[in-house]
Amino acid sequence: MADLGQDDIIICEGVKKWFGDFQALTGVTTRIKEQEVVVVIGPSGSGKSTFIRCINRLEAHQEGTIVVDGIELTNDLRNIEKIRAEVGMVFQQFNLFPHLTVLDNVTLAPLWVRKTPKGESDAQAMQLLERVGIPEQAEKYPGQLSGGQQQRVAIARALAMNPKIMLFDEPTSALDPEMIKEVLDVMKELAQSGMTMIVVTHEMGFAREVADRVLFFDYGTIVEEGTPEHFFTSPEHDRTKLFLSQIL
Amino acid sequence: MAVEVQQRHQRPPLWRDVTVLKWAAQLVVLAVVAAILWILGTTGAGNIDDRGLTFGWRWLTDPPGISIREGIDLLPDSGSRAMLVGIVNMLRVTVSGIIVATILGTIIGIARLSKNWIVNKTANVYIETIRNTPLLVQIFFWAALLRLFDEPLEADIGVKWLHISSKGLAIPWIRPDIGFWQWLVFVVVGLYFARVMYRRRIRHLEESGEEAYAFTYAAGTVLLFALVGWFAHPLMAFLGPVWGGIASFFGALPTWVVQAVLAVGALGIAGWWIKRFLDGLRTPAGLAKLTDDDIFRIVFASLAGVIFAALFIVQGGISNLVLDGMRNLFEFFDGKFGAAEGGLRTGLPLRWSRPFVEVTGANFFQYGSGGIVITGGFFAIWVGVTLYTASFIAEVVRAGILAVVRGQTEAASALGLRRSQSLRLVILPQAFRIILPPLGNQYLNLAKNTSLGIAVSYPEIVLVGQTLYNQTGQTLPVVLFWMVFYLSVSLILSSIVNYYNRKLQLVER
Numbered sequence: 001m002a003d004l005g006q007d008d009i010i011i012c013e014g015v016k017k018w019f020g021d022f023q024a025l026t027g028v029t030t031r032i033k034e035q036e037v038v039v040v041i042g043p044s045g046s047g048k049s050t051f052i053r054c055i056n057r058l059e060a061h062q063e064g065t066i067v068v069d070g071i072e073l074t075n076d077l078r079n080i081e082k083i084r085a086e087v088g089m090v091f092q093q094f095n096l097f098p099h100l101t102v103l104d105n106v107t108l109a110p111l112w113v114r115k116t117p118k119g120e121s122d123a124q125a126m127q128l129l130e131r132v133g134i135p136e137q138a139e140k141y142p143g144q145l146s147g148g149q150q151q152r153v154a155i156a157r158a159l160a161m162n163p164k165i166m167l168f169d170e171p172t173s174a175l176d177p178e179m180i181k182e183v184l185d186v187m188k189e190l191a192q193s194g195m196t197m198i199v200v201t202h203e204m205g206f207a208r209e210v211a212d213r214v215l216f217f218d219y220g221t222i223v224e225e226g227t228p229e230h231f232f233t234s235p236e237h238d239r240t241k242l243f244l245s246q247i248l
Numbered sequence: 249m250a251v252e253v254q255q256r257h258q259r260p261p262l263w264r265d266v267t268v269l270k271w272a273a274q275l276v277v278l279a280v281v282a283a284i285l286w287i288l289g290t291t292g293a294g295n296i297d298d299r300g301l302t303f304g305w306r307w308l309t310d311p312p313g314i315s316i317r318e319g320i321d322l323l324p325d326s327g328s329r330a331m332l333v334g335i336v337n338m339l340r341v342t343v344s345g346i347i348v349a350t351i352l353g354t355i356i357g358i359a360r361l362s363k364n365w366i367v368n369k370t371a372n373v374y375i376e377t378i379r380n381t382p383l384l385v386q387i388f389f390w391a392a393l394l395r396l397f398d399e400p401l402e403a404d405i406g407v408k409w410l411h412i413s414s415k416g417l418a419i420p421w422i423r424p425d426i427g428f429w430q431w432l433v434f435v436v437v438g439l440y441f442a443r444v445m446y447r448r449r450i451r452h453l454e455e456s457g458e459e460a461y462a463f464t465y466a467a468g469t470v471l472l473f474a475l476v477g478w479f480a481h482p483l484m485a486f487l488g489p490v491w492g493g494i495a496s497f498f499g500a501l502p503t504w505v506v507q508a509v510l511a512v513g514a515l516g517i518a519g520w521w522i523k524r525f526l527d528g529l530r531t532p533a534g535l536a537k538l539t540d541d542d543i544f545r546i547v548f549a550s551l552a553g554v555i556f557a558a559l560f561i562v563q564g565g566i567s568n569l570v571l572d573g574m575r576n577l578f579e580f581f582d583g584k585f586g587a588a589e590g591g592l593r594t595g596l597p598l599r600w601s602r603p604f605v606e607v608t609g610a611n612f613f614q615y616g617s618g619g620i621v622i623t624g625g626f627f628a629i630w631v632g633v634t635l636y637t638a639s640f641i642a643e644v645v646r647a648g649i650l651a652v653v654r655g656q657t658e659a660a661s662a663l664g665l666r667r668s669q670s671l672r673l674v675i676l677p678q679a680f681r682i683i684l685p686p687l688g689n690q691y692l693n694l695a696k697n698t699s700l701g702i703a704v705s706y707p708e709i710v711l712v713g714q715t716l717y718n719q720t721g722q723t724l725p726v727v728l729f730w731m732v733f734y735l736s737v738s739l740i741l742s743s744i745v746n747y748y749n750r751k752l753q754l755v756e757r
Contacts, residue, residue: 058658085664095659099677108673109663118454161663 007034009165009196010055014064017050017220024050025061026220032198034164037191039207039228040200042217043243048200051217052167055198056087069164085113088158092170094150096142096157102129103138106157114161121160128156132186148179152186159190166190168199204247208232216240270540292724307720314715316707318623327716331729334712341626341698341708342737345634346691352634353641353690360646371642378639383632384700391628391704400605400613407604407618416627418603421620429584430484431597434477435470442466482594488586495578498571506567511557518553522546625706629698637694641687648683649675681752688745692738699734709733 010032017025024047032038040048053059054066057073057080066073068083097105106125110116116124129135132152134145142150151171158166168187172180184206191197191210201207207214207228214231216224216239224237235241262268296303308328315323319333359371378386400413411418449462525545529536538546560566587593603619615621622630652675660670701708710730717726 056662058662081664081666084662087662089659089662091655091659091662093655095653095655097656097659097674097678099681109665112669112673113664117456157663 008032009034009069010198011067012055012064013066015051015054015061015066016063017047017054017059017061024220025054027064028221029064030215030222030225032196034196035194036212037195037197037210038199038213038215039211040198040215040217041202041204041207041243042223046217047220048215048217049169050220052089052169052198052200055165055167056084056089058089085109085161086163087165087167088161088163089167090151090154090158090169090171092173094142094147094154094174096150096154098142101139101141102134102145102153105142105153106160109157110160125156125160128159129153131159131189132156133182146179147175148182151175151179151183155183155186155190165196165198168197168201170200170202172201172203202247204232216243218243267540271544274544296724301721303724304722305725307716307722307725310720312716313719314712316712317705318621318626319707327720330712330716331709334707334709335733337626337706337712338695338698338701338708341630341633341701341706342695345630345637345694345698349634349637349641349690349694350687352638354645356638356642357645358649360642361649375639375642378635379643383636383697384703386636387628387632387700387704390631391624394624394627400615402607402611402613404605404613405607407602409602411603411605411615414624415614416621416623418605418615418619418621420600420602422598423601425597425599426593426595427481427597429581430481430487430593431474431477433484433487434473434481438470438473438477441473442469445469478597481597485586485593488582488584491578491581491585495575495582498575498578501571503564503567503571506571507561507564510560510567510570514556514560515553518549518556521549525549623706625701625704628704629701629706629708632700633694633697636697637690640690640693644683644686644690645679647686648679651682652678681749684745684749684752688742688749691741691745695737695741696734 008031010030012028012030015025015028016023026047028047028051040051042048050059054061054073055068060075061073069086071079071083073079073083096102097108100108103122103125106128107116107118107121110121110124111118114121126135126138129138132155134149134152137145137149137153142153145153155171171187172183175183180203184203187197187199187206188210199206199211209228211228213225214228215222216231216235216237218239224231224235224240231240232244235244259265293303308331309326311325312327312330314330316330316333319337321329321333324330324333356371356374359367360375362368362371394416395414397412397414400411400415404411404413408418409420443466446462446466449460449465452458453460453462525542526535529538529542585593601618601620603621604616605613606616607613656674656678657670660674661667665673698708699710702711702714705711713726713730717723
C-alpha cells in the first residue's frame, strides 16, 4: 500500500500514547498519500479517535514520530499552529460556536489566523455554505439549525482554512438517521474533489463506496488494512472477521 | 355515543374548573398579602400611639445635631443631608468594591484553573480561607491590623506624600478645582467622539483586515479633548446662564403640571408594558390566545399604573420633591459655570492635593483636609467586603469557564487559533453568559454587606440612620428609609445585570 514516494503527506512511525496507565495507542505505523481517502473502523475504545486526534495534536503522542506535510509534530508550538491551520477537523458533536452566527463561525479562523480581510472571508464563507448546501442559514445561530445542518456548517468551517487534510471523527454518529445522508453526500463530494481525508466512522456503506483504503483498529493498533474490496469480502484476521460479522 | 360527547361538553362544577381555581388562587393570595400588610400597619400604628410616639418625617428636615466622622459633610444641617452623607459613604465602598472584587475574583478564578501547582494552590487557599470565615470577623481583623500602627505624633506634623498611622492611610489625591465642571463638558464630548472613532476603526479592521488599534485611537481621542479642554474650558462659560435658565424654568413650573406629567407617565409605562407583553405573544399567525395568567398580568399592570397615577395626583408632595430636586440640580450646575468670585473662571480643572498632619486643641494630632485619608473604618469594611466577595466571584468565574464544554476549546485549537485567541473569542464570551447572573448576586451581596460598616464605626447609611433615630426616636421611618434605599440599590444593580443578561442570551430554536 504505502509505497515510497514524494506524495506521502502523513507519516506515522510506531506512535504510542498512554492515558494514565491505560495505553490507548500501542504502536501505529502507516503512511497516507496525498488525495487518499482513508476510513478508520474498529470497536469502541480501540484507539481510532485517539489516532486521528494525534495527527493535529489535540492529543500529544508520547513515543514514535508523526510527520504531517513535511513537519514533524513535537512540542514546538510554532509547528503545531502551522499544522493545525493546514489540517481541518470535524467532530462528532459538531462543536460549533453557539454565540456566533453560522457565517461568523465559518469566518472566525480565516479572520484571526490567516488575517483575511472581512469582505474576502465573507465571500469565501458564502461559497462554502453554498457548497454544503445551506447558504440561506448564514445569519442564523447554530442552536437554530438541525443536527445535519450543523455538521455541514462544521465542515464548511473546517474548509474555510483551505486545509490540505481533513479529519472526520465519527461525523455522523450524533445524527438522526435521515440526516446522515446529507452529511455523507457532502463528504463524498469532498472526496471526489481530491481532498486528503481520514474518516473515523461506522458507516460501512461510505467506506465501501468512497474509501481508497480501510484501516481496522483494535487494541490501539492497526490490525488489518486494505482496499474496501479486500476488507469486506476476504478479511484475513480473525478479529476483523468477528467485527464485521457483528456489524454487517 | 352522542350522550358521551354531550357530557364532555358540559360545564364542570366550579370547584373542578381549572380556570376558576386559578383565578381564585390568585385573588386569595392577593387578599392574604393585603390583609397581612393591613394588620401589620394598624398594629404598628396602634403601638406607636400607645407609647406616645409620633410617626413622621420631620427628622428629614430638622437639624439633626450630630456630627459624622467622615464624608462629604461632617456637620450636616438636616436629617436628609446626614442620610445623604451615609449614602455617599456606602456607595464609595460599594462601587469601588465591586470593581476591584470583579478584577481580583476573575484573576483568582482563572488561577484556580491553572496547571501550575503553586498558582493553583495559592488561589485555592485564598478562596477557602476567606470564604469559610465570617465576614464580620474578617472586618474586625482588618480594623485591628491598622490599629497596630502608632497614633500621629508631634514629629509627624507637616505635608506628606504618604503617611500611615492608627488613624488611617493618607495618600495624595486629585481634587476637582474651580474649572472642573467646564472641563468635564470637554471630556464628555470627547467620550462621545471616542466611541465614534472606535466604531470607525473596527469597521476599518473588518474591511481591510489590517491592525486597527481601535482602543488606542479611542483613548487618544479622549486625551486630545481633555488636553484642549484643560486650556479652553472657559469657552464653556456660556453654559452657566443656560443652566440658570433651566433652573428658573423648574422654579416657575406649577406643581400640577408635574403631577399631570408623572401621572400620564405612570399610565404610559403601564400601557407600554402591556403593549410589549402582547407583542411578545404575537406570532406570524396573529395574536396567540391569552391564557388566564396572561390576563392576570395585564390586569395587574393596569392596576399598578392607575394606583401610581392616583398617588402622584393625591400626594402633591412627590411632585414638589421632583421639582425642587431638578431646580437644585441645575442651580448647582449654574454655580459651577461662568463667572466665579473674582472675575472669570479661568483656574485649572484639577489640582494635586497632598495629605498633611495638623494639631488641633492641646495635643491632638490628626490628618488635615489634604489628599485623601483611608480611615480605619473605610479600610476595614472595604478590604473586608472586597476580599470576601472576590473569593465568591472567583468560584463563579471558575464554574463559568468549566461549564463551557471541552469541545469548544478543541474546535478552536483545531482551527489553528492560538490559546489567547481561543480564550478571548470562544471561551470567555460563552463563560461570561453563564457567569453573569450569579455575578449579579455577588454584587448585591457586596452592596448589602457594606451595612456591616457599623461594626467598625464607618458612617454608612445604617450607622448614620441609627444615630439619627437615637436622637429623634423615629425608629420606624428610619428603618423604612433604609429598606427603600437598599431595595433601590439592589433593583438598579439587578436591572443592569439583567439588561446585559438579556442582550447576551444565546439564540436557540
